[in-house]
Amino acid sequence: LVSDLKRSFVSDKEILVRFIFFRSWIRSNGTVKQDAFIPYPAVILSVTQSVDPEAEGIWEIGKHIESRRNELLHGRADVAAHEVLNLGLNVEPAPVADNPKHANVSGWPVAKHEQKMKAIEIASAAVFHRVP
């Protein structure tokens, strides 16, 4: 029941966007490493929810974060919400001032090697888009 309740926070059809600010997280073939999906500092992963990232001005949110954080935005990794939910993780909306679509991926295991395994699965399902 609890997991059903948590699943209701996000539609299976939604896309979860992870902005990439670190160059070495992108492989030379244009895919994204699991490193980009390791939860830290709390055991949650920051993402942005979107039904249609191209149509919803997702890059504007990324650029806004870039200007605030003083790190270069290299691109974004899109992963279908159902891929994350199927791993037993939760997606909880957590709007912040500069990103009303911000959400946290929670429910991660405590052991680091288990987190890595889930991060590999997310990375395998993610599609990278270089910043325009």
Add this chain to the structure above:
Amino acid sequence: MTSLVLGNPSISRSSVLPIGSSSPARWISAETEKTYRRLKDTYSVGLLRKDACPSVYDELENVVAECTNQGWDGDEAQPISEEAINNARLFLDALPLRITPPSVGAEPDGYLTLEWYSSPRHLLSISIGAENQIYYACKLGERKSHGSELFFGNIPKILIDLLNRVEQSW
């Protein structure tokens, strides 16, 4: 351990080999000679890897250079510690020469990563931090393997096995 012994100028070959003419002493001497040669060979492999694959050491330096400040990921990532860098170098030195050099990365919790990637379904990622515990996760088709191992300079057998399997998928 190997590099500590052989890299220490105060320990010469003569100080390692025992002197004696009795049968046990000769046997000990022969065995010690064999061990010394094995150690030397192992050390040479480390040197050869560094000479033959400078790019992975360069990549390590480049990644580290980008991870010196807190928040290098645009969020709250921890800087990579000296201990983590030394452990990663030690791991690279210990890799058998026949193994393809990995891609170097970093995780926001301050771990360096070494990744062998064949496809989204065949890959191995290892996390190396300041402590002597390394973490790995591997995907080989439908089979998944993950865990942690102690690392004191010798690569655990399970990781060698997984590396061999990932390489076979290339």
